[in-house]
Amino acid sequence: xxxxxxxxxxxxxxxxxxxxxxxxxxxxxxxxxxxxxxxxxxxxxxxxxxxxxxxxxxxxxxxxxxxxxxxxxxxxxxxxxxxxxxxxxxxxxxxxxxxxxxxxxxxxxxxxxxxxxxxxxxxxxxxxxxxxxxxxxxxxxxxxxxxxxxxxxxxxxxxxxxxxxxxxxxxxxxxxxxxxxxxxxxxxxxxxxxxxxxxxxxxxxxxxxxxxxxxxxxxxxxxxxxxxxxxxxxxxxxxxxxxxxxxxxxxxxxxxxxxxxxxx
Amino acid sequence: xxxxxxxxxxxxxxxxxxxxxxxxxxxxxxxxxxxxxxxxxxxxxxxxxxxxxxxxxxxxxxxxxxxxxxxxxxxxxxxxxxxxxxxxxxxxxxxxxxxxxxxxxxxxxxxxxxxxxxxxxxxxxxxxxxxxxxxxxxxxxxxxxxxxxxxxxxxxxxxxxxxxxxxxxxxxxxxxxxxxxxxxxxxxxxxxxxxxxxxxxxxxxxxxxxxxxxxxxxxxxx
Numbered sequence: 001x002x003x004x005x006x007x008x009x010x011x012x013x014x015x016x017x018x019x020x021x022x023x024x025x026x027x028x029x030x031x032x033x034x035x036x037x038x039x040x041x042x043x044x045x046x047x048x049x050x051x052x053x054x055x056x057x058x059x060x061x062x063x064x065x066x067x068x069x070x071x072x073x074x075x076x077x078x079x080x081x082x083x084x085x086x087x088x089x090x091x092x093x094x095x096x097x098x099x100x101x102x103x104x105x106x107x108x109x110x111x112x113x114x115x116x117x118x119x120x121x122x123x124x125x126x127x128x129x130x131x132x133x134x135x136x137x138x139x140x141x142x143x144x145x146x147x148x149x150x151x152x153x154x155x156x157x158x159x160x161x162x163x164x165x166x167x168x169x170x171x172x173x174x175x176x177x178x179x180x181x182x183x184x185x186x187x188x189x190x191x192x193x194x195x196x197x198x199x200x201x202x203x204x205x206x207x208x209x210x211x212x213x214x215x216x217x218x219x220x221x222x223x224x225x226x227x228x229x230x231x232x233x234x235x236x237x238x239x240x241x242x243x244x245x246x247x248x249x250x251x252x253x254x255x256x257x258x259x260x261x262x263x264x
Numbered sequence: 265x266x267x268x269x270x271x272x273x274x275x276x277x278x279x280x281x282x283x284x285x286x287x288x289x290x291x292x293x294x295x296x297x298x299x300x301x302x303x304x305x306x307x308x309x310x311x312x313x314x315x316x317x318x319x320x321x322x323x324x325x326x327x328x329x330x331x332x333x334x335x336x337x338x339x340x341x342x343x344x345x346x347x348x349x350x351x352x353x354x355x356x357x358x359x360x361x362x363x364x365x366x367x368x369x370x371x372x373x374x375x376x377x378x379x380x381x382x383x384x385x386x387x388x389x390x391x392x393x394x395x396x397x398x399x400x401x402x403x404x405x406x407x408x409x410x411x412x413x414x415x416x417x418x419x420x421x422x423x424x425x426x427x428x429x430x431x432x433x434x435x436x437x438x439x440x441x442x443x444x445x446x447x448x449x450x451x452x453x454x455x456x457x458x459x460x461x462x463x464x465x466x467x468x469x470x471x472x473x474x475x476x477x478x479x480x481x482x483x484x485x486x
Contacts, residue, residue: 115426222328236336
C-alpha cells in the first residue's frame with residue numbers, strides 16, 4: 001500500500017529539504033541507538049563472552065531447542081484444541097435452539113473477557129482443590145490457551161458463517177440437506193476458507209501467549225532463554241534479543257502464510 | 265464468598281492498579297501509535313522504515329518477553345529509574361512495556377483506518393495547498409480515527425486483560441492478588457476465580473458497549 005497521495009511529489013527544493021530532514025532524522029536515530037549501545041556496553045552486555053555461548057552446541061541442546069520444543073508443543077496442543085472448541089461453540093451459537101445458543105454464547109463471552117493469565121492460574125493453583133490432582137504447568141497453559149483462544153476462534157468462525165450469502169444455506173436446504181449437513185458440508189468449509197487469515201493471526205496470538213507458561217514454571221522458550229541461559233552466563237540482553245528474534249521469525253512466516261492464503 | 269469479602273480492600277486495590285495501568289498505557293499507546301502511523305505514511309523513507317520495523321518487532325514479540333525486557337533490560341541494565349520508590353518505579357516500567365507493545369497494534373488499526381479514507385479527500389486537501397502534516401492532521405487522521413473506533417476499543421479491552429502480565433515486572437495487580445488468595449483460601453478457588461473474572465467482565469463489558477456505541481455514532485457517513 002502506498003500513501004503517496006498524502007503529499008505532493010517534491011520539486012527540486014522540496015527534495016533537497018527532504019534529504020536534509022532524512023539525514024537529521026537518521027542522525028537522531030543513530031544517536032539514540034548509540035546511547036542504548038553505550039548503556040548496555042557499560043554493563044558489558046555486548047562483550048564477546050556474553051554472545052559466544054550461543055555458538056556452543058550444548059547451549060542449544062540444553063536450553064534453546066528444548067525451550068522451543070516446549071513452546072511449540074504448548075502452541076500446537078492449543079491450536080488443535082482451540083480449533084475444536086471454536087468449531088463446536090461457533091456451531092452451537094448458530095443453533096436454531098435457544099437452549100443451545102444461549103449457554104454457548106455465555107461460555108464464549110465469559111472466556112473472551114477473562115485474562116488468559118487468570119485462566120492459567122485457576123487451572124494451575126486451583127486444580128488440586130477442584131479435581132484432586134495437581135495438573136502440570138503444561139496442562140494449565142494448554143487449558144488457558146484452549147478456552148481463551150477457542151472462544152475467539154468461535155467468534156471468528158461465526159462471523160465467517162454469518163458473512164456468507166443467505167442463498168448458500170437456502171440452496172443447501174432446498175436440495176434436501178439436513179441442518180447438520182448444511183452446516184458441515186456447505187457453511188463451515190466456506191466460512192473457514194474466508195476466515196483463514198483471521199484464524200492464523202489468532203494462532204500467532206496463541207503462540208505468543210504460550211510464553212505466559214514461564215509464570216507457572218513451564219519450560220518454554222522465554223523461560224529457557226531468560227531463566228536458563230541468562231542465569232548461567234548473565235547475558236540477559238543477548239538472550240532476550242535472541243529469543244525475540246526466534247519468535248519474530250516464526251510469527252512473520254505465519255503472517256506471510258496468512259497473506260498468501262488470503263490472496264488465494 | 266468469605267475470602268472475597270474478607271479481603272475486599274485488597275481486591276479493590278488490585279483492580280484499582282489494573283485500571284491505572286490500563287489508563288496510563290492506553291494514553292501512551294494512543295500517542296505513540298498515532299506518531300508511528302504518521303511516520304509510516306510520511307514522505308521520508310527513513311521514517312517509514314523505522315516505523316515499519318518497530319511495528320513488526322513489537323507485534324511479534326510475546327508481551328511476557330517485552331515486559332521482562334523492560335524490567336530487566338530497561339530497568340536494571342539501562343539504569344532507567346523513574347522513581348526512588350520501587351513499587352512506583354515498577355509501575356512506570358510496566359506502563360512503558362505495555363505502551364511499547366500496544367502502540368504497534370494501535371498503529372496497525374489506524375493505518376487500516378487511513379486506507380478507508382477515499383483518495384479524493386487527500387487530493388482535495390492537496391489541491392487547497394495543504395502540506396503533508398496539514399493534510400494528515402486536518403483531513404486524513406480525523407476520518408481515520410472515526411473509522412477505527414471499534415478496533416481501538418478491542419485493543420483497549422485486550423490491553424486491560426494484558427495488564428495482568430505486569431506481574432513479571434513486580435506490579436501487584438489483579439492476577440497477583442488472585443494467586444495469593446487461591447494459595448491462602450485454598451477451599452474457595454472457584455469463588456475467588458469467578459470473583460476476579462467478574463471484575464474483568466465488569467471492566468471490559470462497559471468498554472465494549474461504549475466503543476460499539478461510539479463507533480456507530482462517529483462513523484463517517486459516505
